[in-house]
Amino acid sequence: MRILVCVKRVPLTGGRMVLTADEQALETRHLGFTISPHEECGVEEAVRIIEQHGGETTVLALGPPEAEEQIRETLAIGADRGILLATDGEEWDPHATAAAIVTTIGSEEAAGGAFDLIVFGNESADSGNYQVGIRVAHALGRPVVTGLKGLAIEDGRARCEQEVPGGRDVYLVPLPAVVTVLEGINLPRYPSVPAKLRARQKPVERIEPERPEPRLEKLRLVVPAGQAKQAEILGQGPEAAPAVVGVMRDLGVM
């Protein structure tokens, strides 16, 4: 099997959002970077499927040159090779992101055959546009199932499970297919030191796509006003228990 997982480099935000002076981005000078937790789960899911069925996992990221660090992290989880669609650091809108990914998939598949499965996070953790995976699936003419908490490959089909009130909805789709996953579909492994060393030797190809004009055009970012609530302190230590029960009674949850 051939599996492609698409990931995004995002800052590790703390409790507070601080913007750059031009209000175009988060101030990240003091922040680390990561791939989103659910995308890490996507990589883990791909690696597990390949361990079971054989084949190769490719990881793709569109982002600044430094996003190679995040691709290397996924190679340490067990992906085999990486593709970086390197940007100049400017943000791409979801429409442009999907188009660049589709172009790369086209040349990858012409060279090495179709990807049986293409995996995305359900939405990017930062911009949250909920659409890149669906756009890619449409461009390729493949089925897409979103928001998965369970995935199994059986008899050339993907059994896809979504969590819904009261249980799980199950979809059965033929391969090749596109899926988007949520955190909780698995618990990603913690990469070992030898795995991290091996990841340094794995190939990461770099492509520099041209950024088209955005159609969902970011004008500025805003930290929501009045976001910080003033919590009512019910008390210190166990003596606060009656006050807590009072609140529960008021809320009608007793």
Place this chain on the structure above:
Amino acid sequence: MILVLVEHDAGSIDELSLQALALARALGEPVEAMLVGSAEAAGALGAHGVGTVHVAEDERLAAYAPAAWARCVTDLLERLEPSAVVAAGTNRGNEVLAHVAARLDLPFAANCTQVVAGSPMRLTRVRWGGSLLEEAALHGSPALLSVAPHTVAAATVDGADAPAIESFAPALDDADLLVQVAEHAETVTSGISLAEAKVIVSGGRGVGSAEGFGILEELAELLDAAVGCSRVVTSAGWRPHTDQVGQTGTKVSPDLYIACGISGATQHIAGCKGAKKILAINSDAEAPILASADYAVIGDLTEIVPAITAELRKARES
């Protein structure tokens, strides 16, 4: 005209769709609605300012199929030529509009909180699960947008007439039905799920160990609550990863979320901010969770949680 995709559960309109209707009305044009499969639900929409309800009818729509729902929308778009299509920012609302956007090669703005009509349409939308806002221009017609849950209040209009109801048969093809719910598996676990619980007792790093969750479980049982946890906890192997609450995993909206020993990283807050009230139990009065909580108790959770459990038992007995 603005077309709104309305979701319903067996004829009862989803509250988030009513919120989407309120935002749609703010665009200042007549509002029409589309819903799949139930004319029963349509009558109630008049009070929310809907003039005409288009009901998609086809027995193949009995089980949810995202591409088929998108086909219903694009069929109506061709016929009605609305200036915008609005949906609730639910899993389905965002999914269906993303399909519509992909099919028509249009931009789509997910989870908006405000819109200003015009070309391009100016809007505000949420990022980072609500921790940040983006002001943006949407260059496409019709404008496709979803409404961030619980950011716009649903409102009825005075003196509204009952809406006209027009059913239509969408031109579905086999590809539209390739992805469709094939079966629904009921949850087999005995406990109440995070998605449905009225109360969630959740633990973070401060709980200290897998065994430390014993006191949280005891409190949860008494309240008929679900037990949740933060990412640190699942990474440490103290709780199953299915219990984790967070932006990119399970988002919850109970009446009360009790956060025990949870510092309050953005990722976690975005997952639990849908709660009506948040009670933080934390040893650190400066922890970020306090900025998102409605109530707080400061101190050692290993003393506080059992005290609450005991107090609850006492209150029940009296």
